[in-house]
Amino acid sequence: MKLAYKLLIPLVSILVLGFWLLYALWIHSERAMIDAFEAQSSRVIMDQLAQHRERRLETERAYLEFVASMAAKVAVEFVSNMNYAGIEQPISELLALDGVKAVQVFDATTDQTFVAAYREGGRSLVGTELPQGLAEYQQFRDRLTGSFDGHAVDYGYIAIYYDDARLLGEIQAMERASLARIDRIKADVQHMLAQRVDFQLVVFVIAALLLAGCVFLLVYRFVLTPLYALHQGLEQFFAFLQRQEDRIAPIALTGGDEFGDMARALNKNIEVSAKLLQSINALNATLEQKVEARTRQLRLANEKLELSLEGGRLGSFDWEIPSDRYSIDERWASLLGFEFDAADSRLDVWTSLIHPDDLDPTLQRLQRYLVAEEPHYETQYRVRTKDGRYLWILARGKVVTCDSQGRPVRVAGTHMDISHIKETEQRLLDATQRAERALTELQSAQAQLIQSEKMAALGHLIAGVAHEINTPLGAVKSSGSNIAHSLEQALGNLPELFRLLTPEEESLFLDLLARARAQTGILSSREARRLTRALAGGLEGQGVAGARRIADILVQLGVQDSPDSYLPLIRHSHCDFILETAYSVAAIATNTANINHAVERAAKIIVALKSFSRHDASGKRRETDLRQNIETVLTLYHNQIKQNTELVFRHAEIPPLSCYPDELCQVWTNLIHNALQAMHSHGTLQIDLAAENGTAVVTVADTGDGIPSEIRERIFEPFFTTKRAGEGCGLGLDIVKKIIAKHDGRLELESEVGVGTTFKVYLPYPEPI
Amino acid sequence: MEQGILLCVDDEMMVLSALRDQLRRVYGDRHLIEIAESAEEELEILDELSGDGYIPLVIISDWRMPGMKGDEFLAEVHRRFPQVIKIMLSGQADEEAVLRVRTQANLHEFIVKPWSTEVLIASIDVGLDALWTRVRS
Structure with a gap:
């Protein structure tokens, strides 16, 4: 609202000044009017006063003329009669009148003054002669006419000398009083005017201020506020443009006046601009992203470059062949520990640093490249650093300038410290050799391991194998003892048995033995039990005592199928003895078979173990x-x-x-x-x-x-x-x-x-x- | 009539067959000798015969068998027939398993294969004597 301040002071000043001027003008004209009025009224008053004086003076004159005429009439008598003494009285009365200085009665008949009266020092003197100096006074003369014999006779005249000074003084005093009163009125008017000035001034100032205020308010309301709104809108718009915000509120100005029009036009502009800006922003954002990405890439690349230069211990060289100026960059020189005078060095200074073993191959290589026998200059050699160590470097170079004949005049390129690579190579070589050695060792270890794994498996087997071996061994041992016992029993029983048996029974017994020997396959214990049970049941049904035991033996002998054919033996009074003996004989065979079976099993295991543990060399x-x-x-x-x-x-x-x-x-x-x-x-x-x-x-x-x-x-x-x-x-x-x-x-x-x-x-x- | 039974369990028929002949020779006239190829079968026999009035006296069991192992089997037998004399006859057994069966099944004796007939018979006799003593008292 700077404009407001700017506008307020001049506006108030102009209005106050204007009002003041107006007021001054007004005052001035008022004064002029009053003055003119005063002058006019003064003139009128003065005129009137003059007229009044004239009239008084006229009246006085008329009075005095009348007095003179009257006196003439009186005097005629005296004069005609020559009555000198009588006349004195009326004349004295005349002289008593105010302003009458002298009175003369002239007798024409005698042509002498009939009587003269005058005032001297307050005294009335009557004489015949008039004093000198009466000319200055007004003279009222009237003819003395009378009749004699019917004829008008002129007897002379009467003159009254009149001094109007007193009257004039009176009139002047009156006039002065009138004028003084008028002056007083004037002074009153002036005073009143002067009094009014302050009030008017105040009123005018207030009016001016009020007017200024009103004008300012109007200006403020209808000019400044819209202007301010426009200004704010534009400010926002510019801020929007600068800050690149997403959206912007339109200018809130909706009046029907020019400002409103302007605001609408601006809003339209802003809207368009905002859209434009949004698209620009979008573009910018993309662009910024791209730029940022690119910058990042560049920075990364730069960092990498820096790193590779720094960390990669990379340097550059430059060789100008005609002047034999060979320079390397300072950083590289300092890395090598030299305060290498880069500007004033020669190739031989550099080559003097090269390891003697690498010097010739390096120079040959460079030479071959310079005469274009080789497409690239790339070589590895050792360079002595200041502290006497040798660094492996990889030199890569390129002819960058040739003279008019195509001969190289300038070669530039890079030196890279590859000591660590060489070191790593060496370490790698060592490691490879070690690894090869280790591999050889490992291979032999592996062979051992394989063998040990085999032995572990074997060890695991041993437990099972112990059982595998011990089981048939146990069977063999027991069966062996069984055979011995059975044989003993059989041999002991047989003679007795044959003596007990009838020939039929004997053949039945032999048949039983034959069946027992001939039996093939071993019954499962479950099956044997089932058969025994069934057979025992059958035998019990036939009233055989000890059926279960007999059935058991019969099943063992393998004759469970046809027990009836052996009934004579079963029912024999020595049944137990017979069957025991038969069992003993059969047991020799079954135990022998058992032994064979067990031995076979054991043998098989032994063979398997042998073949398993054999190391085929x-x-x-x-x-x-x-x-x-x-x-x-x-x-x-x-x-x-x-x-x-x-x-x-x-x-x-x-x-x-x-x-x-x-x-x-x-x-x-x-x-x-x-x-x-x-x-x-x-x-x-x-x-x-x-x-x-x-x-x-x-x-x-x-x-x-x-x-x-x-x-x-x-x-x-x-x-x-x-x-x-x-x-x-x-x-x-x-x-x-x-x-x-x-x-x-x-x-x-x-x-x-x-x-x-x-x-x-x-x-x-x-x-x- | 009550009759004692001697039972043998082994997964090898050759062992069972040899055992049966051995036991029959010594105890055949007094007791029933039964063989089984697995612990499960043996338990069946026990159920079957004890119902018929037979009294199990001695159980000879292998340790390493298909199905139920000897130690488990003997523990089960001990639960059902605490009086029975339990002998383990094995070519190989875990020491742990033997210890377990000794404590849990009141194992009478552990005999290793190959076994001696005399040792086995003596062991059974000792067991039976003790059993009779216990029964009588």
């Missing part, structure tokens, strides 16, 4: 029957498999495979062992042996837990194990994989958690040479 493939190979392992695992595990081994007739049998044994051992563990020895272990497309395929399938997919990849990793500590070192499947790889075969794995796992081993038959 020949390292040569041997033609092997895979079925036998697998059975060896199955034999060793027999005792673990048979516990609630159903074993299904399906084997097709396949040609022998040229392989490393003991190593394959290890494969089967691992797979079967894992399968049994996965099934917790409950389920079905199915092993299939087949050949297809020149490949032997061994499938080991279990109905175990399955392998969770997250560890399926890991199970082949060395030392990965899900077994408890001490049960395996986690090398099993790694070894399996290696052995299969050694046979150029492959291993497939299918597994479903909760359903089971199937390993398929594919072993190709080697191509016939």
Whole structure:
């Protein structure tokens, strides 16, 4: 509202000044009017006063003329009669009149003054002579006319000398009083005017201020406020433009006047501008983003460059060939520890720093590049730093200027400190050598590990094998003692028996023994019991005493099918003796068979153990029957498999495979062992042996837990194990994989958690040479 | 008439067969000798025969068997027939398992395969003597 302040003071000033001027003018005209009025009234009054004086003077004159005429009439008598004495009286009376200075009666007949009276020093003197000096007074003369004999006779005249000074003084005093009164009125008017001036001034000032206020208010309301609104609107608009805000309120000015029009026009403008600005902003934003992104990239690139220059220990060189000026940048020089005079150095100064071993190859390379034998100048050499160390640097350069004949005159490029790379290379070389050594060691360690894994598996087997061996041993031992006892009993009983038996009974007994010997297969305990029970029931029905015991023996002898044919023996009074003897004889055979069976079993285990633990040092493939190979392992695992595990081994007739049998044994051992563990020895272990497309395929399938997919990849990793500590070192499947790889075969794995796992081993038959 | 039974459990028929002949020779005239190829079967026999009035006297069990292991089996037998003389006859057994069966099933004796007939018989006799003593008192 600066305009308001600007406007307020001049406006008030102008109005006050204007009013003041107006007022002054008014006052002036009022004064002029009053003055004119005063002058006019003064003139009128003066005129009137003059007229009044004239009239008084006229009246006085008329009076005095009348007096003179009257006196003339009187005097005529005196004169005509010559009565001098009588006349004195009237004349004195005349002289008593105010202003009458002298009176003369002139007698024309005598032509002498008849009488003269005058005033002297307050006294009336009557004489015949008039004093001098009466000329200055007014003279009223009247003829003395009388009649004599009917004839008008002129007797002379009477003159009255009149002094109007007193009258004039009187009139003047009156006039003066009138004028004084008028002056008083004037003074009153002036005073009144003067009094009114202050009040009027105040009123005028107030009026001026009020008017100014009103004008200002009007101006304020109808000019300044809209102007201010416009100004605010524009300010906002500019702020909007500057701050680039999203939106802007339009100018709130809706009057029908020019300001309103202006506001509407501006609003339109603002709206358009705002839209424009928004689009510009949008553009800007995109642009800014792009710029920012670009800036960031540039900054990153710059930082990288800086870093690579700094961290990469990179420097630049510049060689001007004609002047042999060879310079490197200061930072690089300081990195090398030289206060290298970059401006005044020569190539030989630089080459003097090069390691003697690298000097010739470096110079040769540079030379070859300069004569364009090589497309690039890039070489590595060692440079001596100030502290005497050698730094490996990678120099890369390029001819940047050639003369008119195309000869290079300036070569520039970079030097990079590659000591750390060289160091790393060296370390890498060392590490590689160490790794190679370690690998060799590891390979031998691995061989040991494989062996130890095998021994671990073996160790695990030992417990089972102890049982496997001890069981047949126990059977052999017991059966041996049984045979001895049975033989003893049989030999002791037989002579007695044959003496007791009739020939029919004897042949029946021999038949019984023959049947017992001839019996094939061993009955399961359950089956034997069932038969015994049934037979005992039958015998009891026939009234046989000790039926159960007899039935038991008959079942053992294997004649449960036809007990009736042996009734004579059963009903024999020495039944027990007969059957005991028969049992003893039969027991010799059954125990012998038992021994054979046990021995076979033991032998099988021994063979399996032998073939399992044998370390084939020949390292040569041997033609092997895979079925036998697998059975060896199955034999060793027999005792673990048979516990609630159903074993299904399906084997097709396949040609022998040229392989490393003991190593394959290890494969089967691992797979079967894992399968049994996965099934917790409950389920079905199915092993299939087949050949297809020149490949032997061994499938080991279990109905175990399955392998969770997250560890399926890991199970082949060395030392990965899900077994408890001490049960395996986690090398099993790694070894399996290696052995299969050694046979150029492959291993497939299918597994479903909760359903089971199937390993398929594919072993190709080697191509016939 | 009450009759004692001697029961053998082993998953190997050859062992059972040999055991049966051994036991029959010594105890056959007095007691019934029964063999079973698994603990489960043995429990069946026990149920069956004890219903028929037979009294189980001696149980000889292998440790390593399909299905129920010897220690579990003997613990079960002990629960049902605490008087029975329990002998474990095994080619191999966990020491822990043996200890467990000793404490939980009041194992009479642990005999390792291959076993000696005399040792086995003596052990049974000792057990039976003790049993008779207990029964009589």
